[in-house]
Amino acid sequence: MKRGDNDEHRDGEPEARNYMTTAMPRPLVVSGGRGLVPTRANFDEQQGVNPEINLLAYWHVLVKHRLVIAGAVGVMLILGLIFTLLTTPIYRSTTMIQIDREVASYTGIQEVTPDDSRNLEFYQTMYGQLKSRKLALRVVQKENLANDPAFMNQSKPSGFKDGINKLLGRGKGTAANMTAPLAARERQATSLLMAGLSIEPVRNSRLVKISYESPDPAIASRVANLFAKQYVGFNLDRRFDATADARVVLQDKLAEAKTKLEVSERALNDYATSQGIISVTAPAASGAPGGGGAEQTASTSLTATDLVSMNTALGMAKSMRIAAEQKWRQAQSGALMSLPEVMGSPTIQALRQQQAALNGQYQLMLTKFVPDAPEVVAIKGQIDELGRQINAEAGNIRASIQQQYQTARNTESQLQGQVSGLKSGVMDLRNRSIQYTILQRDVDTNRTLYDGLLQRFKDIGVTAGGGANNVSVIDDAVTPRSPYKPNMLINLLIALGIGLLMGVGAAFGLESLDETIKVPEDIEGKLGMPLLGAIPMLDKGVTPEEAMADPRSSFSEAYYSVRTALQFSTNEGVPRNILVTSARPSEGKSTTSVALAKNFAKLGMNVLLVDSDLRNPSLHRTLRADSSAGLSNYLTGSATLIELAQATDQPNLAFIPCGPLPPNPAELLAGTRIRALIAEAQEHFDLLIIDGPPVMGLADAPLLASSVAGTILVIEAGTTRQGLAKAALRRLGLGNARILGALLSKFSLKAAGYGYGYGYGYGYAYNYEYGSNDTKKLGRQKG
Helix, strand or coil: CCHHHCCCCCCCCHHHHHHHHCCCCCCCCCCCCCECCCCCHHHHHCCCCCCCCCCHHHHHHHHCCCHHHHHHHHHHHHHHHHHHHHHCCCCEEEEEEECCCCCEEEEEECCCCHHHHHHHHHHHHHHHCCCCCCHHHHHHHCHHHHHHHHCCCCCCCCCCHHHHHHHHHCCCCCCCCCCCCCHHHHHHHHHHHCCCCEECCCCCEEEEEEEEEEEHHHHHHHHHHHHHHHHHHHHHHHHHHHHHHHHHHHHHHHHHHHHHHHHHHEEEEEEHHHHHCCCEEECCCCCCCCCCCCCCCCEEEEEHHHHHHHHHHHHHHHHHHHHHHHHHHHHHHCHHHHHHHHHHHHHHHHHHHHHHHHHHHHHHHHCCCCCCCCCHHHHHHHHHHHHHHHHHHHHHHHHHHHHHHHHHHHHHHCCCCCHHHHHHHHHHHHHHHHHHHHHHHHHHHHHHHHHHHHHHHHHHHHCCCCCCCCCEECCCCCCCCCCCEECHHHHHHHHHHHHHCCCCCHHHHHHHHCCCCCHHHHHHHHHCEEEEEEEEECCCCCCCHHHCCCCHHHHHHHHHHHHHHHCCCCCCCCCCCCEEEEEECCHHHHHHHHHHHHHHCCCCCCCCECCCCCCCCCCHHHHHCCCCCCHHHCCCCCCCHHHHHHEEECCCCCCCCCCCCCHHHHHHHHHHHHHHHHHHHHHHEEEEEEEECCCCCCHHHHHHCCCCECCCCCCEECCCEHHCCCCHHHHHHHHEEEEEEEEEEEECHHCCCCCCCCCCEEEEEEECCEEEEEEEEEECCCC
């Protein structure tokens, strides 16, 4: 074993046994060419699998840095306790008032009825008044607080400074200067009042809580009640002042409106007189909009009234003329006896009845006498006479229809002439009445404004100072019995929360700054290579030889798992020749080489172990072998493999030490003899394991890696930095090495943040030494 390897695996705990079964990784097949073995991360990336958030890894970080978190929490709890104990107790007393919505604006110019949509603005304004400095100054002046020593000498609500002063023996603090000018004391009292005052509206109500905080409970309740009392008076004074101001404003507006009304009325009267405009005036309907009770009139000119009457008569005359004209045309074109007027005439109907009776007699006489008989001729004459009378009467009816048509047409013509004349008069009057209408509108507007202002002025005169106050006190403040703050429980909870945040932040900060490979996940996640296994750190005083001598130890079982993982590392099983190396010295590669050689020998394989560290060999001390001749002799051609191979105390295991240290190790390893050694070893042995030198700073390891079938990289947990491991992988890659995987050595579950008894692997192992299925639970859980 090399220098420093004797100190490997000392500081650790045996409870980590359960973790060591992770040595059996997922079966990954080495490709036919050289290069790195594909990892699970690469496989997931090829399959399009998105990596999930590993909450367990975060928990491990917290457990790992639990002392940092506990320290931060402890410090903050102590500070919170000190702050609470040193803070002066503050008492809080609360009174409750009710603020109702104001009903109307006093002037009535901008707003007459309340607008619910503006309630929020109204209450926000009232809350602003409660917080105003003017109100606080009023309370100070009205209640003479500036001359009250008890109020002036009280501490401000943040009494931590007073607590520090008491702890240092400085007393309560500097007392107020009661001999200072009154204005200065009032300013100080106002600031002190506003500092302890808080306004809290009750949600979805018209109630407001007014609270005052003070070290003196009596002062807290007294000031809260005084503040509410003065706010009620302040609101009444504000309303009275608003009423007085409104009366002054309305007086000026009323005088101005009256002057404008008089001027507009004179202008209207002068114009009507000059233009000869006479209007018929009638009172407007009661309740008509516009004047607030003043008499309203509707004016119409006489000419317009006549025109309306004549136009109505003309319409009736046209209707009569059209009807008469239609009757006359029907009388002209139709048969005379078929006219409705003729057929409906009573005279003609009577004559026709007489004619019908005579015709009856005439026909009866013809049956008895000849037509020339005197009796017959007499009746015939009567019948003809009646016919002449009927025709004469029908002619008279037609003449009457014609006369009616002529009369209706003459009447229409006369009315049409009169309407035309009146139209000209109305149009002329209308042209002269445009200015009259403008002046009349000015009069109406001025009268409406004057009447409204006069009514508002009367209302203010009646209700000035007599309106109900919209602010009232609901509950009076009472003297508190217990302090409002500091609250020990709340302060400690806040300190606990801050401590946890600081501790967790520090833990993740330290973790992010730590670039070392600490846990098995880092092998795949940070280095992108498969994990062959994790070897636990041994307790102090326990050597690797002693740990490997116990087949049931977690140390031995971890190497059993690594041996099993190597059996699945390629399609053919374990490669015939393996190089074990590390990024830097003292990472456990020599111990790993010996442990793997012995484990494979226990399976019945003929194993040859070669110490190829030609600069700092150590395996001859571990195996207690003679190192006078060894690998250096073979590489120089002075000895054969069979001559150099030494038997060990482990059956089926042979060992070739380093031999004399050569002056040029890299040149020896770069020659063809190393490949010849590998080929010859494959003829006589089932497995060749080469303990190589570290990778970084030397060319030996990349030369050896290019000649063997597989390379194992040993990484010390918590010591090897990520950048160093990646640099070692790059150097091996430049040597066209085929890396089987990485082995994490000196791994401590406790140091990595997994705690005691955490089973990271499968939890069971196979006892290869005895060749039986002796299944056993690994690791003991504490707590």
